[in-house]
Amino acid sequence: MDADEIVWVTRAGGAPWLRATGLALDADGFIQVSDTLQTLTDPRVFAAGDIASMVNHPREKAGVFAVRQGPPLAENLRRAVEGRALKPYCPQRRWLALISTGDRYAVASRGALGFQGAWVWRWKDWIDRRFMRKFGEFPQMEAGTASTAPSSVQLGEEEAAQALSAVAMRCGGCGAKVGATVLSRALGALHPVDRDDVLIGLHAPDDAAVVRVPPGKAMVHTVDFFRAFIDDPYIFGKVAANHALGDIYAMGAEAQSATAIVTVPAGLEAKQEDLLFQMMSGAIEVLNDANCALVGGHTGEGRELALGFAVNGLVDEDMTSVMRKSGMRPGDVLILTKPIGTGTLFAAHALLKARGRWIDAALVSMCQSNRLGAQCLREYGATACTDLTGFGLLGHLVEMTRPSGVDSELNLSALPVLEGAEETAAAGILS
Ligand SMILES: Cc1cc2nc3c(=O)[nH]c(=O)nc-3n(C[C@H](O)[C@H](O)[C@H](O)COP(=O)(O)OP(=O)(O)OC[C@H]3O[C@@H](n4cnc5c(N)ncnc54)[C@H](O)[C@@H]3O)c2cc1C
Numbered sequence: 001m002d003a004d005e006i007v008w009v010t011r012a013g014g015a016p017w018l019r020a021t022g023l024a025l026d027a028d029g030f031i032q033v034s035d036t037l038q039t040l041t042d043p044r045v046f047a048a049g050d051i052a053s054m055v056n057h058p059r060e061k062a063g064v065f066a067v068r069q070g071p072p073l074a075e076n077l078r079r080a081v082e083g084r085a086l087k088p089y090c091p092q093r094r095w096l097a098l099i100s101t102g103d104r105y106a107v108a109s110r111g112a113l114g115f116q117g118a119w120v121w122r123w124k125d126w127i128d129r130r131f132m133r134k135f136g137e138f139p140q141m142e143a144g145t146a147s148t149a150p151s152s153v154q155l156g157e158e159e160a161a162q163a164l165s166a167v168a169m170r171c172g173g174c175g176a177k178v179g180a181t182v183l184s185r186a187l188g189a190l191h192p193v194d195r196d197d198v199l200i201g202l203h204a205p206d207d208a209a210v211v212r213v214p215p216g217k218a219m220v221h222t223v224d225f226f227r228a229f230i231d232d233p234y235i236f237g238k239v240a241a242n243h244a245l246g247d248i249y250a251m252g253a254e255a256q257s258a259t260a261i262v263t264v265p266a267g268l269e270a271k272q273e274d275l276l277f278q279m280m281s282g283a284i285e286v287l288n289d290a291n292c293a294l295v296g297g298h299t300g301e302g303r304e305l306a307l308g309f310a311v312n313g314l315v316d317e318d319m320t321s322v323m324r325k326s327g328m329r330p331g332d333v334l335i336l337t338k339p340i341g342t343g344t345l346f347a348a349h350a351l352l353k354a355r356g357r358w359i360d361a362a363l364v365s366m367c368q369s370n371r372l373g374a375q376c377l378r379e380y381g382a383t384a385c386t387d388l389t390g391f392g393l394l395g396h397l398v399e400m401t402r403p404s405g406v407d408s409e410l411n412l413s414a415l416p417v418l419e420g421a422e423e424t425a426a427a428g429i430l431s
Contacts, residue, residue, distance in 0.1 A: 012050065012061040026053040035088035037073050044080070048073040057091050064095050098124035138352035178262075178276070178299040182269050186276035190284050192294035198257060201295035209295035211257050217314040222247040225261055225308025229346055230363070233275050237282030237307060239366045244309035245290055246387035249374035252323040253313035255290045260297030263306040279307055290371055323377065327384030328404035335382075337373035338365055340393050341421025343431030348424035358420030365418060392431075 014029025024032045024040045030053035032040045037052065039045045049066035059065050072089035079086050096110045098120060106121035108114065192202055200210040213219050224244040228236045241258075248255045260283065264272050276299065287294050292311065315322050345362045348354035370387070377385060384404065388396050393415075401408050 014051070018051070023047075026055075028053070035090065036076050036086040037069065037089060038076075038086070046073060046077060046080075054091065059091050062095070062097075065091050068092070098127070100124060140351055178264060178272060178301060179269065182273045182276065183299055186273045187280060189277060190280055191288075192284050193288040193291055195256070195291070195293045198293045198295055201257070201293055205296065209257065209259065211293075211295065211312065214314065216317050218317045218319070219256075220248055220251050220253040220313040220315055221310070222251075222313075223308065223310040225306065227263075227304045227306040229350075230359075233279040233305065234282040235363055235367065236305070237279040237284075238286050239282075239363070240279075240307040241283040241286035241309060242367060242369055243389065244311050245286070245292065246370050246389065248311050248313035249370045250323065250385045250387040251313065251315065252321045252374065252378050252385065253315045255287075255292035255311055255313045257293045257295045258287055258309045258311045259295060260299075261308045261310070262297060262299040263302035263304065264299065265303065265305060266301045275305065279305070283307065283309070286367075286369065289369060321378055323374075323382055323385035325384060325386050325400045326403035328400055328406050328408075329383060330406055332384070332406075334397075334408060334410075335377070336388070336393075336416055337370055337377075338368065338388075339416035339418045339421075340388065341418035341425070342366060343392060344421050344424045344429055345418060347431040348420075348427070348429045351429060353427070353429060354424060355420055358418070358424075362418050362420075 012028070014025060014031070016029075018025055018029055018031060021031075022041065023045065026032050031047040031051055032055050033047050033052045034040060035054065035056055037046050037048050037054075039047055040055065048069035050061045052069075068091060069089070072087065076086045076089075094111045096108060098106050098108050100106045100121055104121050105116070105118050106124045107116040108120045108124075187202070194201075194203070197212040197214060198209065199212060200206050200208075202209075222244065224240075224247065226240065226243070230236055244258065245255055260280070262276065262279070264275055284294060287309075342362050342365075345354055345358055349359050374385065384400060386396050386400055391399070393410075397408055397410075
């Protein structure tokens with residue numbers, strides 16, 4: 001058959017990976033579920049939407065069914081966790097289909113009825129936009145709930161009882177420390193870098209770590225600590241470790257050892273352990289990359305997840321490699337090693353006003369180490385440096401120009417700025 005264009009239209013089929021799950025699938029490869037949206041194979045696994053095929057109520061693959069299955073799915077998940085009877089769900093038999101023909105015209109059908117027109121398109125457009133708005137316009141966060149860090153989670157009866165007794169006995173007398181077994185299990189799976197100058201560290205834990213200062217070197221001390229601003233403990237661990245290392249690099253030093261200070265929300269031990277493991281995995285990746293040995297730490301319970309590090313670094317004793325805030329000289333050029341804008345972006349994120357891709361890109365930038373940037377500055381004879389963090393570019397610039405006795409001139413259009421930061425700042429959202 002001759003043709004200019006061939007469009008081969010098929011019905012939907014299940015994704016190939018579903019076959020490897022061991023779950024019962026229908027002839028088209030979709031997961032078979034009962035009226036309670038539980039899979040036929042395992043009542044603890046639920047499926048809804050396009051991926052699922054209700055064995056008693058077969059329907060087309062359409063958004064209308066996927067969306068409507070959301071509330072009964074949520075309800076039955078909650079009931080399953082609470083050990084209550086699940087509710088059967090029956091999808092509607094008829095539905096309104098509105099099909100746009102691409103030219104601001106649409107065809108509608110419901111059962112045996114059908115109609116069409118530009119007004120049908122406008123109607124569809126109104127319905128679609130109203131629905132999509134729900135994904136872009138969120139209620140403003142209440143003050144005091146800025147952290148989205150996970151707290152405790154309810155599970156089976158035994159674990160719930162364990163959680164209850166833990167809450168009843170929660171005390172701060174021991175420094176609200178997290179149990180030693182939780183700690184050792186969480187940290188046991190991690191591998192901090194080994195250094196010859198660490199004489200007593202995590203490999204043989206004691207009351208404190210003992211670290212040698214090599215001849216000809218002076219020690220640089222710094223500490224940084226902040227609460228979780230995102231709900232991904234692994235990324236948060238990376239950002240916190242990078243943040244703490246930043247001050248060492250800004251001084252022109254190399255990192256040597258670090259001790260961690262951690263606050264985890266009260267909860268089931270298994271959840272605390274998992275949280276600690278994820279957070280410290282991210283942190284240790286960054287510390288290892290900096291050849292900085294994690295030599296100890298303290299973990300306590302508190303309202304919000306928080307992490308910080310005391311970091312020790314080394315510089316040459318003669319101080320020639322040290323870059324100070326006061327080292328600016330007339331004629332110097334200012335170099336930003338990373339784009340700015342995290343303050344306004346995360347303030348916007350807290351208000352649910354930032355786009356996901358802006359926050360993703362900002363996190364990638366925050367996970368980028370300043371080690372090589374600082375090394376480059378040292379090699380090319382930079383005399384002044386600082387770590388731009390809490391006070392913003394202008395705040396930190398004042399901290400440098402004042403002790404240096406110089407003025408500075410910024411070319412605003414030359415500033416590297418994270419995507420979205422200009423929009424959020426223009427909207428008046430500042431940290
Ligand atoms: C071109 C087109 C037009 C359509 N128009 C309409 C319409 O006008 N009206 C209507 O009612 N319906 C319409 N549909 C159908 C509708 O889009 C679907 O029924 C609906 O999106 C199903 O929702 P869902 O949440 O079940 O699945 P999806 O929306 O497909 O969401 C599943 C998500 O899971 C992700 N995913 C897949 N595998 C993995 C994995 N291994 N790990 C992690 N994530 C994974 C996918 O990337 C996807 O984001 C249309 C579909 C298409 C393709």
